[in-house]
Amino acid sequence: MRLHVRHQTSYRYDNPIAAAIQTLRLTPRSYDGLRIVQWRVWSDARRDFPVFVDGYGNLTHCHAVNQPHSSAVVFVEGEVETAATSGIVRGTPEPLPPLFFLRRTRLTEPDAAIETLARQIAPQGSALKQLHALLNAVRDRLDYLPGATDAATPAAAALAAGAGVCQDHAHLFISAARLLAIPARYIGGYLWTGMESREYQASHAWAEAFVHDLGWVGFDPANRICPTEAYIRTSVGLDYWSAAPVRGVRRGAAAESLSVAVQVTQAGGDQ
């Protein structure tokens, strides 16, 4: 499937700020399920940003504006060719071994409730069966409710609230999978929903778990499915902090208003 992505992030400040800098993990890397046709990241402040590969293998741009400004717009535009792989992820750069992804983090630190969840899943048998059971169990326990949580909410708090967004579903899934001794990681990316609506949030997050004989397998607990050719994977990490598509720091006292527009559409005629 050929997918076209347009992603625009606009920062506006009520007073000019002195400087701002962002780390952007918004560029997919090719693997068996995805080929890049073209991809570009730029801003209204500068045409090109330097890019490097981070420790997880993510293509990482760094956008810095070091003069007073009251707005900045970051653009991402690209086209990819995706293929269905039943969620199995092969051909990705894998600098870190699966065992690393059993490491706990603040956002995925399990509490008693997550331990109970993992215990309920454990009798399912094989790792793959456990993961499919977990896929549904996570979604059953967390209603999709934007605003119930924020970017810094740990999995345990989201579970206690019983609500969250895709990030929280992914964190809860990862936390419980690690308790089951299954390496799991956070994935940031884009999702084609089939809807052309501008309002629909096409930025997405899901999880991958490592299954022996299969390797890394994607799980999207928010939608209760394994990723299809509608998914574009752009970042990998232990949790949201390390895989954050955008992370920024600014200098200056001003109120920020952020608007994000993401469109993922089916491109060209080759359907």
Next chain:
Amino acid sequence: MTLPVIETIGAALPFDEMGEPENCRAQYQLIQRWMAEMPPELLGLKRREAELLFRRIGITFAVYSEGGDPERLIPFDIIPRVLDAAEWELVSRGLRQRVRALNEFLRDVYHGRQILRAGLIPPELVLHNAGFRPEMQDFEPAQGVYTHVAGIDLVRLGPRDFTVLEDNCRTPSGVSYMLENREAMMRLFPDLFARHRIASVSHYPEDLLETLQSVAPPNCAGEPRVALLTPGAYNSAYYEHSFLADEMGIEIVEGVDLFVDDNIVYMRTTEGPKRVDVIYRRIDDDFIDPLTFRPDSLLGTPGLFNAYRSGNVTLANGIGAGIADDKAIYRHVPAMIRFYLGEEPILHNVRTYSCGDREDLAYVLEHLAELVVKETHGSGGYGMLIGPQATREQLAAFADKLRASPGDYIAQPTLALSTCPTFVESGIAPRHVDLRPFVLVGKEIRVVPGGLTRVALRDGSLVVNSSQGGGTKDTWVLEG
């Protein structure tokens, strides 16, 4: 400054650096005569003079745990600790070997992890350790160096037995005391220096600067610009930061003095931005860059890590070097030396029990009263148990802590630290000492002769940490 170290006394009589009064070791003979000839009043006078000197220079050290004068002086003892040329040759060979292996280990754990594949270190011990920074994976720092300034804490257990208590691969401090101690001794006792051939330490700042310049990034054109990055004047080691920057003739900067553009680091100056190539940073990984590490840090420079990872600036020491000096990794250093260098370790390791290991934990609980127990991630001698000096209640309470989170602790036998004559209230008496030599790693490895000798001033005390009432001595290496 946190100077992490300690040990306790065993049943065996400790090795004395000077030897028996009637059988004084060769390198101490002049010192012994000097001590015997000096009237006690003069010793007291010299000590007060030394204290005045230090007050005037302003070497102070903020001690966190004690009240009173927050800018307390670290007590300086006027009787030097002396190593002869042969002893130092052994120690410095051992240090070079150990630091080479630690650097090889760091390069390996952030690349192919051969040592884990070889089954020599349990993979979880590295991969699940907070000291292992995934951000560093597959990054090759300039010259392949990760720990440019290493402080290796040694104790002496016998004539040829130098044992490593702890490796410090992140931001070891204390070198300014080594330099100032020498300075003070030369002013107080010029005649003693005239009668000995003592290896100089005063070139340390020059060596450090050359080391830092030698690890400039490959794409640095021309003379590299080096700066020292400090957390600021409120940091307990700020004195040392400004002292070293001054001695090296480089800028001392705080996080806000730097900014990153196009993944290049610039220093704000009155003449406009100046590119910085090498940063001798005395800020911990966690606080160095809020864009990559702790977002609430106000001390660092946002984007610094991206510049580093892009090969546009060298950070010394490198990010993620803490995995090499982790207390749980320590016991594997001899295996590293054999694995990477194919050599037998010259410096010894203390037998170390990992309480996370079930068998080790059982042993530790059984022998708690004989052991020293340390927190895996602690430093500065805080939060540790010295079994032989603990009450029954303290032992029981500590055993509970061990059972609750065994993975956070390691245990070691209590050691008979060597003693050195020291000027105390009651006169001259033996006190336990350790040694922190400083090893510089750039294009080449350099070891300054000597290091910082720390002394436990209280009778029978084994705690040499300056945060725990320890003092320091000038350390002499005699030229052969």
